[in-house]
Amino acid sequence: MAAIRVHDLNYTYPDGTAALRNVSFVIEEGESVALVGPNGAGKSTLLLHLNGILHSTESREAVEILSETVDPKKVHKMPKKIGIVFQNPDDMLFMPLLGDDVAFGPINLGVAKEEVKRRVKDSLDLVGLAGYEERVSHHLSGGEKKRAAIATVLSMEPEIIALDEPTANLDPKSRAELIDILRRLKGAGKTLIIITHDVNAIPELADRVIVLDKTVVADGTTREVFSDTETLLAAGLEVPTIMQFFEVLQAFGYPCDVLPLSVEGAARNLTQTMEEGAGHIHLHLHEHTHREVNSALGKYRHHHRIAADSGHP
Numbered sequence: 674m675a676a677i678r679v680h681d682l683n684y685t686y687p688d689g690t691a692a693l694r695n696v697s698f699v700i701e702e703g704e705s706v707a708l709v710g711p712n713g714a715g716k717s718t719l720l721l722h723l724n725g726i727l728h729s730t731e732s733r734e735a736v737e738i739l740s741e742t743v744d745p746k747k748v749h750k751m752p753k754k755i756g757i758v759f760q761n762p763d764d765m766l767f768m769p770l771l772g773d774d775v776a777f778g779p780i781n782l783g784v785a786k787e788e789v790k791r792r793v794k795d796s797l798d799l800v801g802l803a804g805y806e807e808r809v810s811h812h813l814s815g816g817e818k819k820r821a822a823i824a825t826v827l828s829m830e831p832e833i834i835a836l837d838e839p840t841a842n843l844d845p846k847s848r849a850e851l852i853d854i855l856r857r858l859k860g861a862g863k864t865l866i867i868i869t870h871d872v873n874a875i876p877e878l879a880d881r882v883i884v885l886d887k888t889v890v891a892d893g894t895t896r897e898v899f900s901d902t903e904t905l906l907a908a909g910l911e912v913p914t915i916m917q918f919f920e921v922l923q924a925f926g927y928p929c930d931v932l933p934l935s936v937e938g939a940a941r942n943l944t945q946t947m948e949e950g951a952g953h954i955h956l957h958l959h960e961h962t963h964r965e966v967n968s969a970l971g972k973y974r975h976h977h978r979i980a981a982d983s984g985h986p
């Protein structure tokens with residue numbers, strides 16, 4: 674069954690800002706999809722359509738969750754199906770104590786008291802905030818709030834989880850832990866849709882990438898989308914650093930048919946190359962090497978157009 678079906682979704686904000694234009698895609702149950710795009714591309718706007726917070730008047734039947742059209746009159750029924758972690762955690766924490774914030778969703782869903790307690794504990798454990806029940810939500814640090822916001826959604830045990838920039842503002846250890854949490858949810862069969870600017874995290878998190886720039890400009894496996902440099906650059910995005918680095922290595926003569934996307938992939942790739950090369954990697958410097966290195970470096974460079982420079986020969 675399709676978890677999320679968006680068909681020809683258009684949305685214009687009341688002030689006339691056109692945020693989404695003819696957006697269409699289908700996400701199957703159990704898929705893990707990264708949604709990427711430049712600032713202002715409409716990613717957060719799209720997310721708010723998935724549980725009916727925003728509803729297009731131009732395209733009323735545009736969004737289906739688990740085969741049911743999202744109906745703005747039945748928004749209260751959505752949290753069991755899809756949980757959304759907003760970009761700004763302050764929009765999700767409004768009770769005095771964190772334990773109450775995490776209990777709020779399941780209590781509203783009519784979950785029994787003991788079960789609510791268990792869910793609160795498990796959800797806080799899962800995001801690395803074990804024992805934070807009595808902490809004052811609005812006193813938490815930025816990174817703690819980010820994780821707390823995720824716990825308020827996990828406690829409702831939704832089938833689909835959509836997260837708006839879950840790794841933003843996290844320290845490296847918390848970021849790694851969060852990636853781990855998301856991987857565990859993915860392993861448990863949850864459908865995930867993850868908005869992120871963190872391109873280096875995508876290979877670990879997502880099987881598929883959708884590039885949004887008001888409309889869907891690319892949609893494919895993570896490797897397919899990262900191989901389409903032109904579209905990515907046009908959308909102001911980039912590819913994982915490891916991928917760029919291996920392209921530079923290629924310029925030094927490193928034999929590599931398929932560029933690795935992650936550090937783990939790089940380690941595997943290097944191991945295999947050395948096994949084939951009797952324990953060695955052969956790199957070299959020729960006359961043309963510098964040109965090729967520069968061309969590899971330049972391939973992913975973003976160019977700013979400075980007004981004063983334009984218009985002159």
Ligand SMILES: Nc1ncnc2c1ncn2[C@@H]1O[C@H](COP(=O)(O)OP(=O)(O)OP(=O)(O)O)[C@@H](O)[C@H]1O
Pocket residue numbers: 686687688690691692710711712713714715716717718719760
């Ligand atoms: N409430 C609103 N009223 C009017 N315009 C809005 C509103 N919210 C967002 N917009 C506009 O809609 C467009 C899409 O915004 P959105 O927040 O969905 O982008 P985004 O892809 O999430 O960007 P970012 O990566 O910066 O979070 C932007 O041009 C934004 O200024």
Ligand SMILES: [Mg+2]
Pocket residue numbers: 716717718760837
């Ligand atoms: Mg956003």
